[in-house]
């Protein structure tokens with residue numbers, strides 16, 4: 517019998533067939549709120565083939581028992597292409613394309629190494645190429661979903677917006693990004709009419725596309741919710757009334773409270789003087805940190821509201837996407853397991869990918885990460901991802917004591 521097994525293994529190796537992978541775990545969060553103890557995860561190809569039982573013969577084994585295992589995390593709002601150029605300033609149109617691409621490649625790798633295996637990157641045409649490059653499996657990076665270019669107040673009336681939605685679909689967009697309000701730096705007032713929002717979100721729904729809507733003011737978020745849009749992004753000034761409406765309509769809420777503003781402030785000289793990154797803007801962002809935290813605390817009281825995990829990461833923030841978790845739990849008071857569910861299965865559900873990613877279960881993509889420490893007991897452990905598998909391929913493995921940090 518033993519000889520037969522060895523023979524079978526030898527034959528598999530000779531043919532170059534992929535061997536199954538076994539992850540030995542002691543503490544495993546499945547992403548749905550369950551904690552599994554002392555189990556193994558069997559991976560065949562890109563998928564999770566089994567949980568528990570005996571290891572299959574010939575498997576490659578990774579011992580993750582000293583770590584805490586979780587589904588790969590999801591950032592529903594990260595601008596993967598935005599970066600600082602070689603002179604250390606926010607990149608602009610004059611940057612040589614080769615340098616631009618390599619800085620963007622850094623962003624992809626930093627994001628994946630931080631444990632984020634799926635990222636929705638709204639608003640840049642190049643994201644489609646990033647999606648395809650990382651899907652080839654050589655360049656390290658998360659699964660990428662893209663809206664391509666966003667729709668804004670200058671996109672035109674309802675009929676033109678419908679046309680643009682159809683165009684994005686034809687161009688290969690996974691979703692539609694819509695700006696329905698001004699920025700937080702400019703007060704966040706509604707910029708698209710109710711009719712424009714109904715046209716854009718209605719057309720997208722007809723075509724099977726989700727819509728994520730930048731909306732800071734209560735009016736803009738209410739209009740987007742009533743128009744049937746999928747999620748409200750940022751929502752710095754949302755009220756209990758709007759949260760109630762969003763909960764009853766199952767509109768997802770994507771507050772970005774832990775990384776984006778902090779990162780702008782920490783990197784002020786690299787942004788300053790470009791567009792509306794001026795003294796007034798920075799003064800406002802300093803106030804904004806407290807405003808969005810208060811709004812988040814208010815949102816948490818709405819138990820039916822589906823709060824998903826997005827950071828709005830821009831230049832300087834990539835690879836620190838975990839900071840959103842730390843602020844939500846440490847400063848916002850969110851239950852850490854709920855924050856973890858938000859970053860995994862709930863965000864996957866909001867992307868329409870709940871049966872593919874965001875949980876460790878039979879048949880899911882093998883997107884699995886491990887922390888040195890347990891982020892539910894020690895929030896800062898969220899920063900210490902030392903093992904990253906995406907689609908059954910190990911991209912980072914510092915699990916045996918090596919450390920980059």
Ligand SMILES: [Zn+2]
Nearest residue numbers: 593595638828
């Ligand atoms: Zn954004």
